[in-house]
Amino acid sequence: MTVFGCRSCDAALTVPVSRVALPVHADQKYGNGPGSLAPALEPGTFAVNPLPSGSPWRRWAELEAGEAEALGWYAPRFRISTGPVGRVLLAPGDVRGAVIDPALVGDSACCGLDGGEPNMVCVTCGTPVAIRIDDCGLRQAIWLDPLTTRVIEDGPGPHPVLGWADLIDQRPGIPPSEPDGGWHPMWAATAASALAHLLAASGGDPILIPDHQVAEVFRPTLDRLVGPVGTGPGRTLVLAGPGLPDADVDFALIPEHPQTGELWPVAPPVKPVPLAWDAWRHLAFHQAPKPGGRSRSRRRPCRHCSRATGSSPTAKSSSAFWPDCPRSGSHGCVPSTNEAVPTTTRSTSSDRLTRRDSALLPAGSLSSATTGAQGAALLGHVR
Ligand SMILES: [Zn+2]
Numbered sequence: 001m002t003v004f005g006c007r008s009c010d011a012a013l014t015v016p017v018s019r020v021a022l023p024v025h026a027d028q029k030y031g032n033g034p035g036s037l038a039p040a041l042e043p044g045t046f047a048v049n050p051l052p053s054g055s056p057w058r059r060w061a062e063l064e065a066g067e068a069e070a071l072g073w074y075a076p077r078f079r080i081s082t083g084p085v086g087r088v089l090l091a092p093g094d095v096r097g098a099v100i101d102p103a104l105v106g107d108s109a110c111c112g113l114d115g116g117e118p119n120m121v122c123v124t125c126g127t128p129v130a131i132r133i134d135d136c137g138l139r140q141a142i143w144l145d146p147l148t149t150r151v152i153e154d155g156p157g158p159h160p161v162l163g164w165a166d167l168i169d170q171r172p173g174i175p176p177s178e179p180d181g182g183w184h185p186m187w188a189a190t191a192a193s194a195l196a197h198l199l200a201a202s203g204g205d206p207i208l209i210p211d212h213q214v215a216e217v218f219r220p221t222l223d224r225l226v227g228p229v230g231t232g233p234g235r236t237l238v239l240a241g242p243g244l245p246d247a248d249v250d251f252a253l254i255p256e257h258p259q260t261g262e263l264w265p266v267a268p269p270v271k272p273v274p275l276a277w278d279a280w281r282h283l284a285f286h287q288a289p290k291p292g293g294r295s296r297s298r299r300r301p302c303r304h305c306s307r308a309t310g311s312s313p314t315a316k317s318s319s320a321f322w323p324d325c326p327r328s329g330s331h332g333c334v335p336s337t338n339e340a341v342p343t344t345t346r347s348t349s350s351d352r353l354t355r356r357d358s359a360l361l362p363a364g365s366l367s368s369a370t371t372g373a374q375g376a377a378l379l380g381h382v383r
């Protein structure tokens with residue numbers, strides 16, 4: 001549990017919050033409807049952006065070769081930040097002791113605050129400490145300035161990190177479309193990021209997608225960018241992760257842990273394509289109801305070891321584990337969440353992306369924090 005405060009006067013500026021992974025939609029701009037998007041984070045949580053943010057800015061045209069990649073950008077844009085790293089993202093309701101200063105609010109936004117520079121000040125001492133964002137098409141957010149704020153209390157929080165099996169139980173996923181038929185904004189961000197990773201990993205080769213729900217998400221854009229799969233040998237993309245069989249294909253669409261940012265491990269030569277947990281969970285375990293029929297989950301993970309199963313538990317089973325779990329009985333599936341997933345081979349998203357970068361992307365670092373905005377940027381670049 002962490003509390004942030006003002007560097008100048010030590011006044012607390014947040015309620016106690018728990019760290020989560022920086023979501024791929026953290027800096028999202030989406031659509032042109034009235035009002036802002038939902039907050040980028042759940043209440044009671046915070047995330048840290050490891051990339052530079054804010055002033056000073058550098059124009060793309062003035063950058064030396066490799067400089068943009070070193071700062072986390074892979075597609076041209078008018079300017080990029082070379083400011084401080086470590087900006088802290090919060091849900092607006094979790095901030096205390098800071099107010100918007102009208103004198104600091106710029107006039108570049110449409111109908112709200114776009115937050116190019118700090119526009120909130122510490123109530124106690126008047127130091128600019130944060131950026132409030134609520135303009136149309138932007139995520140509701142407050143970003144703490146790392147130069148004027150700091151951690152004033154730190155310790156273990158009351159929200160334990162969930163194992164993969166518990167995530168399946170407690171975070172059921174989000175459907176890709178909204179009631180009006182448009183994309184859910186989170187889906188737009190994570191699908192763009194996944195497509196960028198997939199294109200970089202495949203080198204633009206045609207890709208087979210056997211799962212029709214996965215194909216519905218990615219096929220239209222892939223067909224437009226690299227063309228449909230022909231008669232020649234194709235490379236294949238499948239879902240992999242907790243509750244699913246190990247992938248034995250070219251590309252595995254894997255989940256990112258929403259709290260830790262860990263990626264579900266896959267063994268080389270399978271290349272991982274990360275997707276936000278809430279999107280992955282929906283693709284992996286949701287099946288649209290058949291017309292006139294009953295809706296049912298198409299796959300059910302073993303409750304305790306998360307491994308794939310092909311059928312439901314028998315009526316006599318106690319739900320301790322699924323009877324055809326490959327790890328059940330003598331194979332070691334026991335009702336213990338500690339056994340949910342192997343831990344020794346997990347890698348963090350930053351580890352994995354760092355290792356992957358040299359093979360998949362232009363030289364330079366690419367953290368999980370960059371993949372959302374730059375996923376979309378990469379797509380734009382490929383087009
Ligand atoms: Zn507006």
Ligand SMILES: [Zn+2]
Nearest residue numbers: 006009122125
């Ligand atoms: Zn202060």
